Amino acid sequence: MNPRTVCPATTEMLKVAEREGIATAWDRYDKQLPQCGFGELGTCCRNCLQGPCRVDPFGEGPTLGVCGATADTIVARNLDRAIAAGTASHSGHAKHLAHTLLKAADGRAPDYPVKDEGKLRAVAARLGIAAEGKTTMELAKAVAECALAEFSEKESPLAWVATTVTKGRVETALKFGVVPTGIDSAISEIMHRTAYGVDADPINLLLGGVKCALADFAGCHMGTDLADILFGTPQPVVSRANLGALKVNAVNVALHGHNPVLSDVIVQVAPELEAEAKAAGASEGLNLVGICCTGNEVLMRHGIPSATHSVSQELAIMTGALDAMVVDYQCLMPSLSTVAECYHTKLITTMPIAKIPGATHLDFHEETARESARAVLRLAIEAFKKRDPKRVNIPSYSHTAIAGFSTEAIVGALSLVNKDDPLKPLLDNIVAGNILGVCLFAGCNNVKVPQDSAFLAIAKELARNNVLLLATGCGAGTFARHGLLTPEATNEYAGPGLKAVLTAVGQAAGLGGPLPLILHMGSCVDNSRAADVAVAVANKLGVDVDKLPVVASAPEATTEKAISIGTWAVAAGLPTHVGVVPPVLGGPTIARVLTQDVKGLFGGWFIVETDPAKAAEQLLAAIRERRKGLGLT
Amino acid sequence: MKEIFVRLDRCVGCHSCEVACAVEHSAAKSLFGAIAETPVPRKRLYVEYALERKLPLLCRHCEDAPCVRACRTGAMTQDALTRLVSHNREKCIGCWMCTMVCPYGVIGRAKEERVAVKCDRCPERDTPACVTACPTRALVFAEEEAFAGGVRRVAAAEVVQGYVTAQTV
Numbered sequence: 089m090n091p092r093t094v095c096p097a098t099t100e101m102l103k104v105a106e107r108e109g110i111a112t113a114w115d116r117y118d119k120q121l122p123q124c125g126f127g128e129l130g131t132c133c134r135n136c137l138q139g140p141c142r143v144d145p146f147g148e149g150p151t152l153g154v155c156g157a158t159a160d161t162i163v164a165r166n167l168d169r170a171i172a173a174g175t176a177s178h179s180g181h182a183k184h185l186a187h188t189l190l191k192a193a194d195g196r197a198p199d200y201p202v203k204d205e206g207k208l209r210a211v212a213a214r215l216g217i218a219a220e221g222k223t224t225m226e227l228a229k230a231v232a233e234c235a236l237a238e239f240s241e242k243e244s245p246l247a248w249v250a251t252t253v254t255k256g257r258v259e260t261a262l263k264f265g266v267v268p269t270g271i272d273s274a275i276s277e278i279m280h281r282t283a284y285g286v287d288a289d290p291i292n293l294l295l296g297g298v299k300c301a302l303a304d305f306a307g308c309h310m311g312t313d314l315a316d317i318l319f320g321t322p323q324p325v326v327s328r329a330n331l332g333a334l335k336v337n338a339v340n341v342a343l344h345g346h347n348p349v350l351s352d353v354i355v356q357v358a359p360e361l362e363a364e365a366k367a368a369g370a371s372e373g374l375n376l377v378g379i380c381c382t383g384n385e386v387l388m389r390h391g392i393p394s395a396t397h398s399v400s401q402e403l404a405i406m407t408g409a410l411d412a413m414v415v416d417y418q419c420l421m422p423s424l425s426t427v428a429e430c431y432h433t434k435l436i437t438t439m440p441i442a443k444i445p446g447a448t449h450l451d452f453h454e455e456t457a458r459e460s461a462r463a464v465l466r467l468a469i470e471a472f473k474k475r476d477p478k479r480v481n482i483p484s485y486s487h488t489a490i491a492g493f494s495t496e497a498i499v500g501a502l503s504l505v506n507k508d509d510p511l512k513p514l515l516d517n518i519v520a521g522n523i524l525g526v527c528l529f530a531g532c533n534n535v536k537v538p539q540d541s542a543f544l545a546i547a548k549e550l551a552r553n554n555v556l557l558l559a560t561g562c563g564a565g566t567f568a569r570h571g572l573l574t575p576e577a578t579n580e581y582a583g584p585g586l587k588a589v590l591t592a593v594g595q596a597a598g599l600g601g602p603l604p605l606i607l608h609m610g611s612c613v614d615n616s617r618a619a620d621v622a623v624a625v626a627n628k629l630g631v632d633v634d635k636l637p638v639v640a641s642a643p644e645a646t647t648e649k650a651i652s653i654g655t656w657a658v659a660a661g662l663p664t665h666v667g668v669v670p671p672v673l674g675g676p677t678i679a680r681v682l683t684q685d686v687k688g689l690f691g692g693w694f695i696v697e698t699d700p701a702k703a704a705e706q707l708l709a710a711i712r713e714r715r716k717g718l719g720l721t
Numbered sequence: 722m723k724e725i726f727v728r729l730d731r732c733v734g735c736h737s738c739e740v741a742c743a744v745e746h747s748a749a750k751s752l753f754g755a756i757a758e759t760p761v762p763r764k765r766l767y768v769e770y771a772l773e774r775k776l777p778l779l780c781r782h783c784e785d786a787p788c789v790r791a792c793r794t795g796a797m798t799q800d801a802l803t804r805l806v807s808h809n810r811e812k813c814i815g816c817w818m819c820t821m822v823c824p825y826g827v828i829g830r831a832k833e834e835r836v837a838v839k840c841d842r843c844p845e846r847d848t849p850a851c852v853t854a855c856p857t858r859a860l861v862f863a864e865e866e867a868f869a870g871g872v873r874r875v876a877a878a879e880v881v882q883g884y885v886t887a888q889t890v
Binding site for chain 1: 735736737739740741743744752753755756761762763764829832853854856
C-alpha cells in the first residue's frame, strides 16, 4: 500500500491521530472507496430535475442523458462549471481586495495604507490610468474602481487580461472568440450555457471554458497586484516550514485560507500583544504560522513560517500546541472544527461567506481591521491558558525556506547581474542551454497521491536536467517543508548548468551562494507572477508564449481553482501536466481535445499522467520540442 | 460458502456495482484503463427499477440451475462442491438457451462475440467487486446462515417490540 505522505512531520502526526482515534482526510478517503465511476469519468449530469443522468462508459446502458446530452456534452458542461467555480474563488479573493483598496482610498479603512506606491503607479500605468495630478489615495481609488469595473460586463476586453499578456495571446483569444469582457459575467455565462437546453456543442463549451479561465487569470493577476499595493511586493525572505515551526512556549496561531486582507493585519498587530501573551504564561510570546495560501501570503511578505499545507491541515491541531486557527476562505476542511473540539484549539472563522459549524465566528470588517485582528489574537491567548501540556506533540521537523520571489524580486536579482538589461542573463543562459527551460509547479496536495511525493520526484528530475523551477501555492509549500527552497538543495539537486546560473545570480545578489533550487513565487493567485515572467521573456525574445520552453505542472491537484488555472495555462500556450486524473475521460472527444487537439488552437495542452517519472519525461520532452522550435539545441 | 445477498431496502440506484463489475472483468482492472479496452468489458449484474424501487439483480447460482440443464455444449457447468455456476466461453456457441431459461435474466452477451457472459463471483478476489463497490452496503457477501441470522435478529427485535407495546397498552 502507498504511504499517505512522505512528509516526516505529517507521518509522525498521523501516528498521533491513529493513537488518539481522530479521523483525518485519509481515513475519510478510505471510507469513500471505491469512488463513483460516473463521477470519476465526469459523465454524471445533475443540471436539471429530470436527472441525475449517467452515461454508461461501457456502452451497454444509456449513452445519452434524458435531454439527449452525450457523454462529451456532459463532461464539457461539468468541466466548465468547475472552471467557473475556480474563477469565482480567485476573483472573489481579488474583489475583496479591490473593495478594501477602495475603502482605504476613501478613508473608510484607515488600517490599510498603500504600502507599495511604486507598484500602485506601475499597475495604474499598465492599466492606462493617468497618475498626473493625483494623490496616492486618488490614484488608489482610480485603480480600485477600475478593478471593480472588471467584474460586470463591459464593452471592452478585461483590462487585467489585455494589458498583462502578449499581443499574440490577445490575437489568439480574439480569433477563437474567447476574450472575456467581465469576470462575473464570464462566470455567469458559464452557468447559463451549461444550464438545461443551452450549449450542447462540446467544442463550443470548451471554448466557453477557456474564456472563463481567462477571466480567472484576470482575477489571479488582480489579486496579486492589489495585495502588493496594500501589503507590499515580496522580496526574498528567509523563514522555516513544517510543523516544527510551532513553539511549545508560545501562543501558536495558525493563519489559514487565502486572503492577506485579515492575516496581514494580524501579523502587523501581533507585536502589540506580545506582552499579553507573555503574561498568560507563554515565555516566547506570540508565534504566528501559516497554512495553505494565507500562509504563503504572510510568508512572502513577512517571513511568517509555514506550518503545513493542504491535506495535512487537520494535523496542525493534533500537535496539541496550536492555540488558535484563524481562517478566511478556500481549502478549509469542515472537519477542522471536529478536530479542534478534541483539543483546546480555538477555530475562528472570519468571513461572512465561510462559516463552519462548531467554530467561533468573528465577523471581520476592513473598517476596524486592527481591532478585529487584536480580538482574534486575544481569543488565541485565552485558549492558550487551557492548553494541556501532556497532549503537546510537536514534530521536530522543520526546514529553512527562502521565499519572496515576486517577479519584481527576480528581475531585481537579475539586474544585479546586468543592470541595463536584467532579462538578458536569463535569456542568454536559456539560449546557451545552461537552462533547458522553465517549469512552474502549482496546485495542491491530494489525498489520492502520497502527499508531496509527486512534487518532489518531478522537481528533482527536472532540476537534474537543468530546468529552472518556480513554485506557488501548496506546491511551493511542499518544497518548503522538504528543504528544497534553499541554496543547499541547489548544490544537491541542480544540474551543472542550472547550478552555475543560480550560483552566479546568488553571488551577484550577495548571498554568498546560489539562489534556492526552486523560487517560491507566492500563493495560488500568484501564478500570475510566473505568467508575468513568461510574458516578459516572450516579449523580450519577440515570440509568443506558446513557443517558449516553459511548462507547468500540478502533480497533486485538488481544487476547482487548479482546473481554472490549468485551463488558462494551456490557453497561455503552456504544456500543462496534471498528476491526478480530472473527471473528463468519460467524454472521448473532450479527452482527446484537451490532451491533443487544443495544441493546434492555443499551443498548450494537458499532459495527464499519474506516474511522476513518466510525467517528468513528458515535461522534458515538451521543453525539448519547444527548444527545437526556437532553433535551440 | 459465501453468497452475494441483496438488502432490498438499501439500493439507491447508483450503478456503482455495474461499473465495478465491468472493470473487474477488464484486462486493466482499472476504470481509466478499462474504458478504452477492446473487447469492451461487460458487467454481469444489472440494477433494475420496479414498482418505484431499485435493486441489483445478479446470478443466484441456483441449485439444479436451469441454464446448466439448457446448455447443449457443456459451456455452462455447476461445481459439484461449491454449486457455483460457471461459463466456459470456449465451449459457448451463443444459442442463448441459457438466457431464455434464466428466471432472473442475468445472462448477457459479449459485445464483439456471440458468447454469453455471466457472474463468476470474481474468482480472483476475496470479496466480489460489486459488493466492495456498493456505497450503501446493499450488496452483502456472507454465508446464507449469517445473512439470515442478521435478518432474524432484526425481525426478532421487531416482534418483541410489538409484543411489549401490546402488553403496555
